Amino acid sequence: MSNQYLSGAKMTSFTLSELTQAAEMLQASGQFQEAIDLYRQWLQHAKDECKHVAWFNYSWLLQKQNKFEEAANAYDELTHNYANYLSGHAAMA
Numbered sequence: 772m773s774n775q776y777l778s779g780a781k782m783t784s785f786t787l788s789e790l791t792q793a794a795e796m797l798q799a800s801g802q803f804q805e806a807i808d809l810y811r812q813w814l815q816h817a818k819d820e821c822k823h824v825a826w827f828n829y830s831w832l833l834q835k836q837n838k839f840e841e842a843a844n845a846y847d848e849l850t851h852n853y854a855n856y857l858s859g860h861a862a863m864a
């Protein structure tokens with residue numbers, strides 16, 4: 772994946788898979804804040820039926836970076852907006 776995908780406007784057209792891959796590459800190179808910013812921007816603008824996965828990844832990344840208040844807010848956003856999806860899949864487990 773080239774760095775052109777990491778520029779602001781182009782980033783929102785990422786698929787969830789591309790977003791995850793780019794964020795993982797950033798984390799692997801120690802660029803944790805950049806990965807957080809990438810998730811944040813994508814979540815604000817992307818239209819994706821699996822957005823809940825990105826919310827979870829974003830929340831987990833915040834938590835791993837000891838940004839506990841932001842992580843809690845992100846987890847709240849996840850559970851508030853995707854409660855039906857989450858409860859449906861929990862029932863299947």
